[in-house]
Amino acid sequence: MTCPQCHEHVPAGALFTSTGLSQIVCEKCATHLKPKPLSAILVFVLSFGLAELAMLGLKKFGAAYWLTFVGFFVVFAAVFIVGAPALLRLQPKERKANPVATG
Numbered sequence: 001m002t003c004p005q006c007h008e009h010v011p012a013g014a015l016f017t018s019t020g021l022s023q024i025v026c027e028k029c030a031t032h033l034k035p036k037p038l039s040a041i042l043v044f045v046l047s048f049g050l051a052e053l054a055m056l057g058l059k060k061f062g063a064a065y066w067l068t069f070v071g072f073f074v075v076f077a078a079v080f081i082v083g084a085p086a087l088l089r090l091q092p093k094e095r096k097a098n099p100v101a102t103g
């Protein structure tokens with residue numbers, strides 16, 4: 001991921017904070033960023049799809065019911081952690097519309 005403002009690399013750690021994806025801040029220029037909706041959906045769909053496949057695979061091999069759920073969440077988290085920094089595209093967070101006309 002790169003910052004759209006200063007074009008510096010944004011570390012993956014910036015994504016995984018206690019505030020989640022809604023509070024990404026560039027370490028270099030302190031711009032508040034947010035993921036582009038389409039890229040966020042793509043990451044989510046990919047994580048969900050692969051997790052679903054893992055769950056079906058575990059079922060096929062006769063894994064216990066709880067184990068298929070564990071597999072689902074492990075794969076979901078793993079794909080999200082790996083895929084989010086690779087696939088997410090960032091954009092600056094738009095400021096609240098200023099009601100006072102400038103100029």
Ligand SMILES: [Zn+2]
Nearest residue numbers: 003006026029
């Ligand atoms: Zn920046």
